[in-house]
Amino acid sequence: MVTFLNKFDCARVGWLFLAFFITPITAAQTPNITKIKSKVYGETREILVSLPASYEQDKDKIYPVIYLTDANMQVPHAAPMIHYLAGGISELIVVGIQTFDRHDELSPYHQDGTVFSKTEGAEKLLAFIETEVKPLINQTYRTAPFEILSGHSLGGLFTMFTFARHPEKFDAYFALSPTLAWADGKLLDEIEQSLEGMANNRILVAYSEKETPFVNQYAAFQKFLTLLKTKAPSSLDVNARFISGEDHMTIAHLGLYHALRYTFRDWWLSSNTMVGAPEKFDAHYARLSKRLGYSIRPEFNELWGLTAYLIREQHYVEAHYLIKKWQGYYPNRSAPFYELAQLYLAQDKPIAANRSILQAIENAKPNSRQQRRSQDLQAKIRAKL
Structure with a gap:
């Protein structure tokens, strides 16, 4: 065929451009x-x-x-x-x-x-x-x-x-x-x-x-x-x-x-695929892994970009589902906790957001851009407490 x-x-x-920019x-x-x-x-x-x-x-x-x-x-x-x-x-x-x-x-x-x-x-x-x-x-x-x-x-x-x-x-x-x-x-x-x-x-x-x-x-x-x-x-x-x-x-x-x-066609998961059906994330990578014959782990920046999109579009259930996946694939990284703090802040849950941003700061490299971004977000969160 x-x-x-x-x-x-x-x-x-x-x-994707946004993810690479940040x-x-x-x-x-x-x-x-x-x-x-x-x-x-x-x-x-x-x-x-x-x-x-x-x-x-x-x-x-x-x-x-x-x-x-x-x-x-x-x-x-x-x-x-x-x-x-x-x-x-x-x-x-x-x-x-x-x-x-x-x-x-x-x-x-x-x-x-x-x-x-x-x-x-x-x-x-x-x-x-x-x-x-x-x-x-x-x-x-x-x-x-x-x-x-x-x-x-x-x-x-x-x-x-x-x-x-x-x-x-x-x-x-x-x-x-x-x-x-x-x-x-x-x-x-x-x-x-x-x-x-x-x-x-x-x-x-x-x-x-x-x-x-x-x-x-x-x-x-x-x-x-x-x-x-x-x-x-x-x-x-x-x-x-x-x-x-x-x-x-x-x-x-x-x-x-x-x-x-x-x-490597269909490497990316389309932005709206998960909306209303977060389990389609798993199905997408299962199909991709089956076609190529080995277990494929989603790219870090893909997870970041998709998470940011879901939060921005107020698809909070799907965003939370994806962040948990992201944390499982890439443990002890700062970015998933940063986005989780963003999610909780968007849901007007500053206490939960503060817990997440503290974890993001702890996992970030000292004096890195990610640490500075996390500290800036922490200030916004504290203003909500």
């Missing part, structure tokens, strides 16, 4: 270079790792991982965008895999169509990722059990090779302008066979430029779309299409954006 991306909900974006987040780190003494390659290889801004702030949080081929080309533009989208999508750990001889590392075939052995070409690169890169990332960082493989051009071919031969290796596959015409389109035959026998739920996103000057590229991707339409099982979550107005290189950025937005 081929579906299309949802647009941002303007109301949600509004209070809780500044440090920019994500510059990618660090990690050296691996690879047994697969018999030499030292490098990967680039970029962590989300919240990684050092929230010590209990786990993060999905996106693996990008062609690290030196893709990480500089992809990582900042991925981190910037946090909140609209899941925060992600970004891992870039360096490739040197792209023809011999990213394809399962030589250009003439002859097949690389299992210790060469794409099979060798996949073995490096599976046996050396992934274990290092999972041991070093707090990773969630959700992994994405993304590649552009020949990297997109590598993505489709992995999907066709080893679909169990990743949870989601992003093929951005994949060179499916490589080796006379030989991989398309493998893709067709794999689609017919594929049983596992996976996410597959693939885009290519529509006005391409590469005639063979267009024909190969068109054939690929036909295969998906006629052969893809219902268990496969597919979003694949041509994109107009872009070229082979811009698809690397724009296509990645759309792939992320599609994969």
Whole structure:
């Protein structure tokens, strides 16, 4: 089933901006270079790792991982965008895999169509990722059990090779302008066979430029779309299409954006969903967790923004329900108690508000903006006592 991306909900974006305005987040780190003494390659290889801004702030949080081929080309533009989208999508750990001889590392075939052995070409690169890169990332960082493989051009071919031969290796596959015409389109035959026998739920996103000057590229991707339409099982979550107005290189950025937005669609809970039915909060995250295959914890700033909205619109029962959830997900944080004080104040309950604001002050970092805001609110509350 081929579906299309949802647009941002303007109301949600509004209070997302508010949440980020009142809780500044440090920019994500510059990618660090990690050296691996690879047994697969018999030499030292490098990967680039970029962590989300919240990684050092929230010590209990786990993060999905996106693996990008062609690290030196893709990480500089992809990582900042991925981190910037946090909140609209899941925060992600970004891992870039360096490739040197792209023809011999990213394809399962030589250009003439002859097949690389299992210790060469794409099979060798996949073995490096599976046996050396992934274990290092999972041991070093707090990773969630959700992994994405993304590649552009020949990297997109590598993505489709992995999907066709080893679909169990990743949870989601992003093929951005994949060179499916490589080796006379030989991989398309493998893709067709794999689609017919594929049983596992996976996410597959693939885009290519529509006005391409590469005639063979267009024909190969068109054939690929036909295969998906006629052969893809219902268990496969597919979003694949041509994109107009872009070229082979811009698809690397724009296509990645759309792939992320599609994969993490409905990440936000719409502002009014809980009104009159607070239990829909739990149902939303249960559905999202089921679709992606791991337990998802609501983002801190989403909870803040939604709580502030509910209080402002005088949906007090729903706001109280959400604050309790917020406190459970993020114990010993100041903001939930601050909003609880706001809620009690709005309900003309200054004694309860005072208890909450004292807790907010106690949990805030000394001399922080949050502490100052809490002290200002405390003064307003005391005037009501």
